[in-house]
Amino acid sequence: MKSDDILCKVKKSNTKFIVVTGGVCSSIGKGVLISSLGVLLQRASYSVSVVKWDPYLNVDPGTMSPLEHGEVFVTADGAETDLDLGHYERTLGVHLTKDSSVSSGQIFKEIIDGEREGKFLGRCIQLVPHVVDAIKNRLLNFALNHNVDFVLIEIGGTVGDIEGQVFLEAVRQLKQDLGSDKMLHGHLSYIPFLGWTDEVKTKPTQHSVNALKESGLVPDCLFLRAEKEVPESALKKLATMCGLSRDYIFQVLTHKPIIGLFSALNEQMVGTRIQEYFGLSPKSSDLSEWENLITKINKREKVVKVALIAKYVGNNDPYISVIEAIKSAAYACDVNVDIVVLDAERLENEDYKSDGEMWQKLMDSDGLVGPGGFDKRGAEGKIAAVRYARETGKPYLGLCLGMQ
Numbered sequence: 001m002k003s004d005d006i007l008c009k010v011k012k013s014n015t016k017f018i019v020v021t022g023g024v025c026s027s028i029g030k031g032v033l034i035s036s037l038g039v040l041l042q043r044a045s046y047s048v049s050v051v052k053w054d055p056y057l058n059v060d061p062g063t064m065s066p067l068e069h070g071e072v073f074v075t076a077d078g079a080e081t082d083l084d085l086g087h088y089e090r091t092l093g094v095h096l097t098k099d100s101s102v103s104s105g106q107i108f109k110e111i112i113d114g115e116r117e118g119k120f121l122g123r124c125i126q127l128v129p130h131v132v133d134a135i136k137n138r139l140l141n142f143a144l145n146h147n148v149d150f151v152l153i154e155i156g157g158t159v160g161d162i163e164g165q166v167f168l169e170a171v172r173q174l175k176q177d178l179g180s181d182k183m184l185h186g187h188l189s190y191i192p193f194l195g196w197t198d199e200v201k202t203k204p205t206q207h208s209v210n211a212l213k214e215s216g217l218v219p220d221c222l223f224l225r226a227e228k229e230v231p232e233s234a235l236k237k238l239a240t241m242c243g244l245s246r247d248y249i250f251q252v253l254t255h256k257p258i259i260g261l262f263s264a265l266n267e268q269m270v271g272t273r274i275q276e277y278f279g280l281s282p283k284s285s286d287l288s289e290w291e292n293l294i295t296k297i298n299k300r301e302k303v304v305k306v307a308l309i310a311k312y313v314g315n316n317d318p319y320i321s322v323i324e325a326i327k328s329a330a331y332a333c334d335v336n337v338d339i340v341v342l343d344a345e346r347l348e349n350e351d352y353k354s355d356g357e358m359w360q361k362l363m364d365s366d367g368l369v370g371p372g373g374f375d376k377r378g379a380e381g382k383i384a385a386v387r388y389a390r391e392t393g394k395p396y397l398g399l400c401l402g403m404q
Contacts, residue, residue, distance in 0.1 A: 003133065006140045007177055015143045016182055016278050019153045019171050021219070023189035023208030026158050028225040031084030032261065033188050033252060034154045035091035039262050040271035042092060043285035046149040050088045051100050051142055052081070053135070054156040055163040059105040070317030075100070084154060086321050091259075099142055104163060107134050127166055135170040136177070159187070160211045168215040175217075184277050187212065187219035188252065191226040191234075200230050202238050209242040220277065221248035229253065248273060257297055257327075262290050293331065302335045307365035309385045309402065311378035313343045322371045322399065340365060344373075344381030362388065367395035370402025 018037060022030045031052075038048045054061075061069045062080035073086040079098030089096055111134055115125055143151050155171075157164045175183050189205040205224065212219060222244060224230050230251055239246040250268045255261045265271070266285055275282040306326055312318035323339060330337035346358040362368065368389050370382050382402060389396035398404070 003137055003140075006137065006144065010140045010143050011178055011182070013143065013147070015148060015151060016184075017139075017143070017151050017153060017174070017178070018184045018186065018274070019155065020186045020188055020223075021155050021159050021168070021171075021212070022157070023159045023187055023211075024192075024204045025190050028188060028190050029252065030154050030156075030188050031087040032258060033186075033223055034084070034152050035087045036261050036265055037186075037270070037274070038088065038092045038150075038152055039287075039290070040266060040285045041150050041274070043287055044271055044275070044283040048092065048150045048152060049094060049100070049142075049146045049148045050085075050092070050096065050152045050154070051102065051139060052084050052154050052156065053167050054082055054101070054103040055161060055167060056103055056156075057105045057108065057163070058103060059109060060101065060103060066312045066318030067314055071320050073321065082156070083317060083320050084156075086324075090321075090324055099138075099145070102135070102138055104166070107131060107138075107166075110134055128169060131166050132170050132173060135167060136174055139170075139174070159208050159215075165215065168212070168217060172216040180220075181279060184221065184274060185217060185219045186221045186223055188223040188225055191224045191230055193226065193228050200226060200228065200234055202234050202241070205238060206241050218243055220244075221250065221273070223250050223252045225252045227254055248277075257294060259290055260294055262287055263294075296334075297331060297336075300334060300336045303338055304330065304333075304335050304367070305338045305340060305365045307362050307368045307385075308339055308341045309344050309347070309362075309368060309370045309382050310341050311344050311371075311373040311382075313341060319371050322369065326369065342385075344378035344385070347381035347384050348378075365394075368397070370396065370398045372400030372402060374401075 020030050020034055022028060034050060038050065041048050058064060060080045061072050061082055066072070071083040071086065072080045073083050075081055075085060075097050076095050077097045079101060081101035085096050085100060088094065108131070111125060111130055114120060139153065155164060155167050171185060187209065189208050191200050191202065191205060193200050209219065222238060222242065235249050236246060239249055250265065250270055252261065253264065255264060266287055271285045272282045308319060308322070310319060326337055326339060340361050342358050342361055347362070362385060368385055370385060386396060386398070388394070
């Protein structure tokens, strides 16, 4: 099917698009925000699916170190994808496939393979239109193939990154091609708090929105990632300086458990505002199941300490699915869980009969989990932990290499 025909079909369909970009710095929770928006829409009786656009040049994250890019999430059709697809699946209860994961590497490979096969008939291949058109066609075909009310798109990285420019250009063109009533652009931006002045600062977000404007984009709504509540005066200032309606500026604070964010966004009428933007008659989001779960979690008193025998230590992203699975198991068993991450390499060098720090933490735990990993680094530490569990009768769960 020709690109124009695909575009025509999508314009006539009921599918609408929500794009989320990130500003100021990475790791502020775009995947969690996308999942939260999906929950609000699902609980208002809309169907949703999700796409992740990653600007890196790898074809997929499968060959990258988990410390470099976090966990590799494997979809039902065997695709190695970004860890955010795990967030989407766990939160939304959907099964995603390889077409939900798009990287610059995939797009460039598609273009270059096509050029080698003569598909461009001798034309000079350029970022615009060819690369941008390939990105747009991936999304439009996704919408036709999945036939849902909303397609949510997360663009990885941070606005201002040179490698993300083609994706921003694709959004700019899509808003023009489809019409602004078919695509909403939300920008998640970090708001720092300066303890020495006891105030939040909006200037980084203003600069981030200016970077979007340089790419021809003005976000339709702002989501402010902050540790402390942003005062109304700062919100009004951002509305003025960024050219947005105050009604479309929302706060994304830290919540424990994280699913508390659903209710926090709902209280700010995020779901209602999204529906109004698209000209829909707003339906309320029934979050009673999630709120009941939060109540249940907060009532628990017993704590189980689980030691995670980790090879990749520095942040918990390499094991995010394992950690979330342990938490879910704890919820089902009516207990709270304290997950202690132990460095497998240090377990190789400390005698468990001594008072070594790692071994002491291992011995203080109620059970051990040995996750997967690659090559021999840290393997002896995992084996030592398994030996200790077997000799002492301490519960042990091995996953992948952790079981082998």
